[in-house]
Amino acid sequence: MSALDQGDPAATMQYIENKTYDEIAVGDHAELVRTLKPQDIELFAVMSGDVNPAHVDADYARTDMFHGVIAHGMWGGALISAVLGTELPGPGTIFLDQSLKFEAPVGLGDTVTVRVEVTEKLEKGRLLLACTCQNQNGKMVIEGVARVIAPRDKVRRPRVVLPEVHLHVQGAQYARLIAATEGLAPIPTAVVHPCDPLSLTGALDAAHQGMIVPVLVGPRPKIEAAAKEAGRTLEGVEIVDTPHSHAAAAAAVALVQAGKVASLMKGSLHTDELMEAVIDAALGLRTERRMSHVYVLDVPTYPKPLLITDAAINIQPDLTVKRDIVQNAIDLARSLGITRPKVAILSAVEMVNPHIPSTVDAAALCKMADRGQITGGVLDGPLAFDNAVSPVAAAAKGIVSDVAGIADILVAPDLESANMMAKQLIYLAGADAAGIVLGARVPIILTSRADSAAARLASCALAQLFISHQTLPLPLPLPLP
Missing domain, CATH: 3.40.718.10 (Isopropylmalate Dehydrogenase)
Structure with missing residues (x-):
């Protein structure tokens, strides 16, 4: 069995070594064991460009045995090639042809034992090898024959450590975070000084998503101008009119003290301005x-x-x-x-x-x-x-x-x-x-002008999930010196 497949830390210190034609005897064999994971299917799709749902959607493949065999059989066939190229005969092997028969599907979580065995030595360095894949229940899922030219020269070198591969869809983590808020009650939220289109849009998008019930705190003319510039309506949205950003921060903190909102959201003011009101020893939100x-x-x-x-x-x-x-x-x-x-x-x-x-x-x-x-x-x-x-x-x-x-x-x-x-x-x-x-007494949603729309929604999701997770009331503010 090959350590190459087991994630064995010792594999990083091992050597890869072939067997030459003269060293090989009929009956020689090599094996590896691998468990099929979602990342394997996704990586295959990325490398091949194959986005057939029968191949990349595990749930779809499980409902269709024929397509499941094709999709996951390709994965099994690749493992057979890996054994031939790295174990037996190993580096220097030239593939001539390979014939595989897919007997049964390989499902997510299945552990496959891949085995190649020399069945015949031919002239001119050629070999025939029986190739099989069996699942954890001993069921044959792939079998076939490979014909190769075995190497004549000996090769021995340190085994290459494969790089870590992470398949990533931009915003996928945030999409899951936002989806987790479905069914939760929206949070009454004071949006502090949302006087530019970006911060105002973020708050209104979160409201549309059902994450917050916004109370816009700031100069009404500037808020309305930002809404007009963004092409958004403020119908049905409460506005607390204040003369400037410092007053907006103080008014938002007062709304928390009065029990009218359960979180704060930063708009187009500096973080220092908002936090100055939050940490005020007498009127702030310290705990x-x-x-x-x-x-x-x-x-x-x-x-x-x-x-x-x-x-x-x-x-x-x-x-x-x-x-x-x-x-x-x-x-x-x-x-x-x-x-x-x-x-x-x-x-x-x-x-x-x-x-x-x-x-x-x-x-x-x-x-x-x-x-x-x-x-x-x-x-x-x-x-x-x-x-x-x-x-x-x-x-x-x-x-x-x-x-x-x-x-x-x-x-x-x-x-x-x-x-x-x-x-x-x-x-x-x-x-x-x-x-x-x-x-603080309530969570404070901090956003930046550089934040994407998904990141702004995710910040609101953090507050909503945090509040919903609390089994006890948040601590009351304490007068601190």
């Missing part, structure tokens, strides 16, 4: 929990949503603040359906170094989680960025962890590093970014 910002990124090269915190609120958080930052992110992740979020506490290195304070904080946070001071997630750190998101990098460093390589949440040492990390993913990796502030 015992420190407020923090969480990005939820849809990254094309990452197979699941990636949360990054804190990129907008806490500049240089100490250990106590970091504890709240981590807990806020875990609470959000759980509201998104991530049952036990994997939290990577980031630094520049993986070892605790007294000269690098972020490594000491990371170790302390992990111990706080062990003692129940942080709940609901699995923490590990310090971890460098590459070891947090790449299984290959984590394996290369010998890191044994439930978090390394597969993190759901990245906790940065400070605002600067979190902000730069998120912006690099957005502008260099094509990520979409939704954002929310937690730890």
Whole structure:
């Protein structure tokens, strides 16, 4: 059996070696085992351009045995070719012809054992090999014969490690996030100073989607002008008229205090203006929990949503603040359906170094989680960025962890590093970014002028899902000095 197929970390250290014609005897054989996953079908479609629903839609294929055999038989045939080309005879093999008979369908989750066996040695270096694929129940799904020219020269070289492949549809993660809000009650939301077409349209789109009931807070003439420019109607939408953006922020916070809205949404004002009203010691929305910002990124090269915190609120958080930052992110992740979020506490290195304070904080946070001071997630750190998101990098460093390589949440040492990390993913990796502030009396939806329409809706979805996930009322604000 070949380690090439089992995801064996030791395979990265193995060699690939052929068997020459003179070394091969009748009866020699090689095998590999592979389980059919949705990604296999999708990758086949991308590489071949075959978008026949019988081939790329697993549910469709399961309803039609004939098409299922064709679609997944192609996958099985490719595995046979892989054994011939890498195992027996191996590198240097020249394919002459191959005849396969598809006996039964291969379904998602089926585990197939692929076997090739030399049945005859012919002249001029030619071989005949019996080729079979059996599923986990011992049922034959593919059988046939291959004729090849075996290599004359010996080849031995390190086995190539295949790159990680992530198939990505732009906005797919956000589409699932938005779909998860279906059936939830819309949130009464104060939209603060929506005085440009972009922020106003985002709020109205979220209302149309049934995510929020908007209360537009700001100068009425500017709001109406923005609606006219965007070609949108404000019929039936409540407007709280204020003279300017600072007054709009204060009025929106007052609406929360009066129990008239359950979330805030940033419009075309600076984040600092909005947060100044939110953190006001006497009239703001503080709780015992420190407020923090969480990005939820849809990254094309990452197979699941990636949360990054804190990129907008806490500049240089100490250990106590970091504890709240981590807990806020875990609470959000759980509201998104991530049952036990994997939290990577980031630094520049993986070892605790007294000269690098972020490594000491990371170790302390992990111990706080062990003692129940942080709940609901699995923490590990310090971890460098590459070891947090790449299984290959984590394996290369010998890191044994439930978090390394597969993190759901990245906790940065400070605002600067979190902000730069998120912006690099957005502008260099094509990520979409939704954002929310937690730890206040109500969630605060933060949007940016650079946000796509999907990202704006996703930010509203974060607030709606978070509120719906709360089983207890949000804490009342406490007067803080």
